[in-house]
Amino acid sequence: MEKVRKQLEQDLAGATSAEAVEQIRVNYLGRKGSITNLAKATDFSKLTADEKKSFGQKLNELKSFATQAIAAAVEKCQAAAPKRTASIDLTAPGLAHRLGSLHPITMTQMELEDIFQGMGFSVLYGPEIESEYFCFEALNIPDDHPARDMQDTFWLKNHLVMRTHTSANQVRTLQRFGAPVKAIFPGRCFRYEAVDPSHENTFYQCEGVVVDRGISVANLIAVMKTILSEVFRRDVTVRLRPGFFPFVEPGFELDLQCLLCGGKGCPTCGDGWIELIPCGLIHPEVLRHGGIDPKEYSGFAFGIGLTRLAMMKYGIRDIRFLNSGDLRFNEQFSPVF
Ligand code: PHE
Numbered sequence: 316m317e318k319v320r321k322q323l324e325q326d327l328a329g330a331t332s333a334e335a336v337e338q339i340r341v342n343y344l345g346r347k348g349s350i351t352n353l354a355k356a357t358d359f360s361k362l363t364a365d366e367k368k369s370f371g372q373k374l375n376e377l378k379s380f381a382t383q384a385i386a387a388a389v390e391k392c393q394a395a396a397p398k399r400t401a402s403i404d405l406t407a408p409g410l411a412h413r414l415g416s417l418h419p420i421t422m423t424q425m426e427l428e429d430i431f432q433g434m435g436f437s438v439l440y441g442p443e444i445e446s447e448y449f450c451f452e453a454l455n456i457p458d459d460h461p462a463r464d465m466q467d468t469f470w471l472k473n474h475l476v477m478r479t480h481t482s483a484n485q486v487r488t489l490q491r492f493g494a495p496v497k498a499i500f501p502g503r504c505f506r507y508e509a510v511d512p513s514h515e516n517t518f519y520q521c522e523g524v525v526v527d528r529g530i531s532v533a534n535l536i537a538v539m540k541t542i543l544s545e546v547f548r549r550d551v552t553v554r555l556r557p558g559f560f561p562f563v564e565p566g567f568e569l570d571l572q573c574l575l576c577g578g579k580g581c582p583t584c585g586d587g588w589i590e591l592i593p594c595g596l597i598h599p600e601v602l603r604h605g606g607i608d609p610k611e612y613s614g615f616a617f618g619i620g621l622t623r624l625a626m627m628k629y630g631i632r633d634i635r636f637l638n639s640g641d642l643r644f645n646e647q648f649s650p651v652f
Pocket residue numbers: 479480481482522560563566593594595616617618
């Protein structure tokens with residue numbers, strides 16, 4: 316044991332690296348190491364009980380001496396080893412966080428909501444999956460009415476339908492709030508459409524209704540003009556022509572002179588005019604569906620093409636960009652917060 320201990324001390328004194336010390340540990344304390352072998356090479360049957368005891372004690376002392384000496388040697392080697400350079404370069408510039416941005420339709424919708432709220436309108440959101448009743452029947456479009464063909468859509472079970480227009484909220488609102496009422500309903504609509512630069516199967520509208528005593532076309536026109544000049548922050552040219560919708564009487568198409576081509580005609584508008592706001596006085600039958608007496612109250616309704624409005628406002632020439640999910644497109648419209 317003495318010999319082994321001396322040899323160990325000598326070996327450790329000569330070791331200069333942690334790897335060398337590790338080899339020494341294996342040589343002495345490993346499965347076939349010299350200290351381990353000491354016990355194996357001893358014939359215990361020839362020893363007296365006292366001798367066994369004292370041998371065991373000494374061997375344990377040697378083992379713990381070796382363990383400590385080896386640990387100390389490893390520490391010494393590590394302290395002596397040259398310092399590693401830091402693995403993090405604290406002076407390197409950081410990674411910039413990408414800020415999200417709002418979709419142009421979202422921004423246009425938020426702006427419309429602001430403007431209308433400023434004029435005393437409530438903002439309501441109806442369901443995208445709508446009953447046939449609110450989407451068509453309550454709006455004077457019975458099952459056999461040809462107007463249903465203009466708004467072919469995706470039919471679900473149980474007379475449910477992906478709503479073809481936000482007008483579906485008209486009667487919902489009248490039934491719920493009665494008259495007088497002023498509210499808008501922005502939201503997503505669906506139609507069975509062939510997609511081209513100005514048509515999508517999924518698009519946004521912002522419907523509105525005003526019902527009170529003595530509401531006339533003059534009120535309708537005044538509100539629409541105010542809204543559009545607020546949205547575009549400049550004078551816009553509009554034209555009103557008759558339009559047919561079963562749920563308004565009289566009905567109009569309010570067209571906006573195209574802001575992209577200035578009215579000359581382009582792929583987005585065709586003939587220089589954008590059909591932007593179909594509108595009219597609410598049909599007495601619709602008021603009745605809403606539980607409102609048409610002799611006492613009248614009102615107007617309008618359906619702003621929110622998607623088209625966003626295209627006009629931001630100069631987007633192809634409607635297909637809007638639902639593309641392409642961040643390179645979306646990020647261009649980021650508002651400055
Ligand atoms: N809901 C009609 C459409 O999508 C538009 C409209 C709304 C017309 C309100 C008149 C009044 O075509």
